[in-house]
Amino acid sequence: MGTGVNEGELLWEPSQEFKECSNIGHYMRWLKENRGLEFGEYNSLWHWSVTEIEDFWESVWEYFDVKASRSYSKVLTERKMPGCKWFIDSELNFAEHVFRNMAIDRPALIFKREGEPILEISWQELHNKVSFVAAMLRDMGVKKGDRIVAYLPNIPEAMIAFLASASVGAIWSSCSPDFGARSVVDRFKQIEPKVLFATDGYTYGGKAFDRRPIIAEIQEALEVLERTVLIPYLDRTAGPSGLRDVVMWDDIIGDKSVELDFEQVPFNHPLWIVYSSGTTGLPKALVQSQGGILIEQLKFLGLHLDLKPEDRFFWFSTTGWIMWNILVSGLLMGSTVLLYDGNPGFPDMDVLWDYAEQARMTVFGTGAPFLISCMREGMQPGKRHDFSALKSVGSTGAPLPPDAYKWVYDSVKDDILLGSTSGGTDVCTGFLGACPLLPVRAGELQCRCLGVKAEAFDEEGNSLIGEVGELVITEPMPSMPLYLWNDPGDKRYIESYFDMYPGIWRHGDWIKITPEGSAIIYGRSDSTLKRMGVRMGSSEIYRVVEDLPEVLDSLIVGYERPSGEYFMPLFVVLKEGVELDEELKSKIKNKIRTSLSPRHVPDAIFSLPAVPRTLNNKKLEVPVKKILMGIPPEKAVNVDSMSNPQSIGYFVELAKKLTHH
Structure with missing residues (x-):
C-alpha cells in the first residue's frame, strides 16, 4: 500500500x-x-x-x-x-576500548529470544565471562593471529566469545546457524580455524533446529580444528553427542572473574574475517583490522548514528550479516546493545516493535525489507506502542523506497531521525548514511559519511552530480580490507574492487548524488538495466510492481540475446489464488509505464513460485541473468549462499525454453 x-x-x-x-x-x-x-x-x-x-x-x-x-x-x-x-607503529586492542566502559551502571547487553522474557547482562558480568573465555583460549594455546570461528545465533555468548578472541589478538569469524554445512565449510575451511564455538541448535518461527549433525560435518571438514566449545541453547541439558574434542561452555565460566589481559597488537593486525556473498565461486574472505574497525566504528556510530552511553542500540541481525559486527561495536560507545534471536515475523510482524517498547530502545535498526513488509501489512506500530524513548530508526541492506520513509513518519513516530544507510560488508560501515545535522527527505540517504570520498562515476571515470553513475570511493578508508585471505598478489582483491577504474574502489552500486550532497541508491550496478542506452535501477521497478495488491515479490533482469536485442523479462510472485492473465499483465505494464516511463516496461512477464535470494535476503539478479544467458547453473550461482536453492530450477527450465525460441 x-x-x-x-x-x-x-x-x-x-x-x-x-x-x-x-x-x-x-x-x-x-x-x-x-x-x-x-x-x-x-x-x-x-x-x-x-x-x-x-x-x-x-x-x-x-x-x-x-x-x-x-x-x-x-x-x-x-x-x-x-x-x-x-x-x-601504533599498538592497541579493540576489546580494551570496549571495557573502558566498565564503570557504566546501565546494562551492557539486553537479550531477547523468540518467545522468552528479556534478559539483562551488566558490564561486570560481561567482563567476567569474557575473562574466563579469554583464559580458556590462552590455555588451549591460542596465539595472536590464530583463527576462532563461531556457528552461533545472535546470543550474548557470541559477543562474549568475540570479545575474548579480540582480547587475545586472535582473528574472529562467524556464521549464523541457518547456514548449511557446505556454506559454513566454504567459509571456514579457507581460514583454517583452531577453535569453533557452536550451539546445539536454535529456534526460529516456533520450530526447533538441532544443529549437532551439521556441527559434526563441519568438524569433519576442518582438519586443523582442535577444539569445539558447545553452548547448550536449544536444550539446556544438551551434551556433545557425536562431536569430538568438545568443551562445554558451562565448564569454562566461573563465578568470579580472572584477570583479563588485552594483547597489544599493531593497528593493522586482523580483528575478524567477514565474507562477501559468494554468489559464484567461494565467498571472498575479507580481512579487516583491529585499529581500522575501531576508528571507523567510533566515527560511524559516534558521529553518524549519534550513539551515547545512555542509548539502547538495536539492529536486527544474525551473526552472518555485517550488521552484527556493527552492533557489537556499539559497546565501544558505552551504549547498551540489544540482541534478538528469532524470526522477526513470528508470531506476527509486531514482535520487534513490542521489543522496542519493552526494552525502551532509542535506536531501532533493521533491514529495509522489514520496514517495507510492515508498511504493506498496513501496520501502525506507533499507535499500539509507547515509543517515547525512540530517537532514531535505521534501515539498510536494500534501498528504502520513498513511501516507506513516509510510512515510518506516519506510522512509527513523527519526530525521529530515519537514517537509511548504504555501505558494505567489505568495509563494515556505511558509505552513505545518517546525519543528525541534516533534514530527512523521502528516498534519500542524508549524506556521504565523513572520511568517505563517495562519488558517482560515468564509464569514463568522470564524477557526476545529479545523474546516476557507479558508486566509487576515490580515497582510502581505514576499514577497507587489509587483504583477502589466501589471495597471492591481491589478485582477487583487485579484480573485485579495482577492475573498472584502476586504483579506485568500485562498489557495484548504482547511485545519484544530489547537488545538496544527499544520495539515492538504485540497486546493484552489475544487475543494472540498460535499455536504449539509458540505465535504470531495478529497485525503482520493484517499488512500483510490489505496490500492486496482487504482487508479493518480483525480480527483473535485462540481458543481450545472441541476436543482439536486449531482453528484459519481469518475474512476479503472486498472492494465492491470483492468476497471471492478460488483464493483470496489462495492469502491471500500465502501472510501470505511468509511474516510471515506457522504457521501464518489461518485454515479458512471468509468474514464478519464489524469487531466489541469498542467506541475507538479497535478490539474486545477476545469477538469474547468467542462467538465462545460458551459463550453466553451477557456474552461475553458489546454491549454498542461497536461502531457497530450489527456486533456481524454474530459471534453468525457462532458459531452455527461451533458447529454443
Whole structure:
C-alpha cells in the first residue's frame, strides 16, 4: 500500500537543540576550539574530511581518545588503494576500548529470544565471562593471529566469545546457524580455524533446529580444528553427542572473574574475517583490522548514528550479516546493545516493535525489507506502542523506497531521525548514511559519511552530480580490507574492487548524488538495466510492481540475446489464488509505464513460485541473468549462499525454453 510521496519530499528536520546536543555538533565545536577549524555546515566538514584525510582521521583518534600502548609515527603511508597502511607503529586492542566502559551502571547487553522474557547482562558480568573465555583460549594455546570461528545465533555468548578472541589478538569469524554445512565449510575451511564455538541448535518461527549433525560435518571438514566449545541453547541439558574434542561452555565460566589481559597488537593486525556473498565461486574472505574497525566504528556510530552511553542500540541481525559486527561495536560507545534471536515475523510482524517498547530502545535498526513488509501489512506500530524513548530508526541492506520513509513518519513516530544507510560488508560501515545535522527527505540517504570520498562515476571515470553513475570511493578508508585471505598478489582483491577504474574502489552500486550532497541508491550496478542506452535501477521497478495488491515479490533482469536485442523479462510472485492473465499483465505494464516511463516496461512477464535470494535476503539478479544467458547453473550461482536453492530450477527450465525460441 503506497502512501503517495515524492522522492526528495521533506519529512523531518532536526531542531537546533537536537543538532547542538548531537555528538557531531560537539565534535565540530571541539574542532574549532582545538584545531581552529570552523565549518558552517555538514557539507564543508565532509569536504575537509575527504581532502585532508590524514588530519581528519587523526582528529577522530584524538576526539574519541583512542588508547594506544604505543603511539603512531604517521597516520597514513600513502593514499593508495589497495595497500596503504594506517597509524603506523601504533599498538592497541579493540576489546580494551570496549571495557573502558566498565564503570557504566546501565546494562551492557539486553537479550531477547523468540518467545522468552528479556534478559539483562551488566558490564561486570560481561567482563567476567569474557575473562574466563579469554583464559580458556590462552590455555588451549591460542596465539595472536590464530583463527576462532563461531556457528552461533545472535546470543550474548557470541559477543562474549568475540570479545575474548579480540582480547587475545586472535582473528574472529562467524556464521549464523541457518547456514548449511557446505556454506559454513566454504567459509571456514579457507581460514583454517583452531577453535569453533557452536550451539546445539536454535529456534526460529516456533520450530526447533538441532544443529549437532551439521556441527559434526563441519568438524569433519576442518582438519586443523582442535577444539569445539558447545553452548547448550536449544536444550539446556544438551551434551556433545557425536562431536569430538568438545568443551562445554558451562565448564569454562566461573563465578568470579580472572584477570583479563588485552594483547597489544599493531593497528593493522586482523580483528575478524567477514565474507562477501559468494554468489559464484567461494565467498571472498575479507580481512579487516583491529585499529581500522575501531576508528571507523567510533566515527560511524559516534558521529553518524549519534550513539551515547545512555542509548539502547538495536539492529536486527544474525551473526552472518555485517550488521552484527556493527552492533557489537556499539559497546565501544558505552551504549547498551540489544540482541534478538528469532524470526522477526513470528508470531506476527509486531514482535520487534513490542521489543522496542519493552526494552525502551532509542535506536531501532533493521533491514529495509522489514520496514517495507510492515508498511504493506498496513501496520501502525506507533499507535499500539509507547515509543517515547525512540530517537532514531535505521534501515539498510536494500534501498528504502520513498513511501516507506513516509510510512515510518506516519506510522512509527513523527519526530525521529530515519537514517537509511548504504555501505558494505567489505568495509563494515556505511558509505552513505545518517546525519543528525541534516533534514530527512523521502528516498534519500542524508549524506556521504565523513572520511568517505563517495562519488558517482560515468564509464569514463568522470564524477557526476545529479545523474546516476557507479558508486566509487576515490580515497582510502581505514576499514577497507587489509587483504583477502589466501589471495597471492591481491589478485582477487583487485579484480573485485579495482577492475573498472584502476586504483579506485568500485562498489557495484548504482547511485545519484544530489547537488545538496544527499544520495539515492538504485540497486546493484552489475544487475543494472540498460535499455536504449539509458540505465535504470531495478529497485525503482520493484517499488512500483510490489505496490500492486496482487504482487508479493518480483525480480527483473535485462540481458543481450545472441541476436543482439536486449531482453528484459519481469518475474512476479503472486498472492494465492491470483492468476497471471492478460488483464493483470496489462495492469502491471500500465502501472510501470505511468509511474516510471515506457522504457521501464518489461518485454515479458512471468509468474514464478519464489524469487531466489541469498542467506541475507538479497535478490539474486545477476545469477538469474547468467542462467538465462545460458551459463550453466553451477557456474552461475553458489546454491549454498542461497536461502531457497530450489527456486533456481524454474530459471534453468525457462532458459531452455527461451533458447529454443
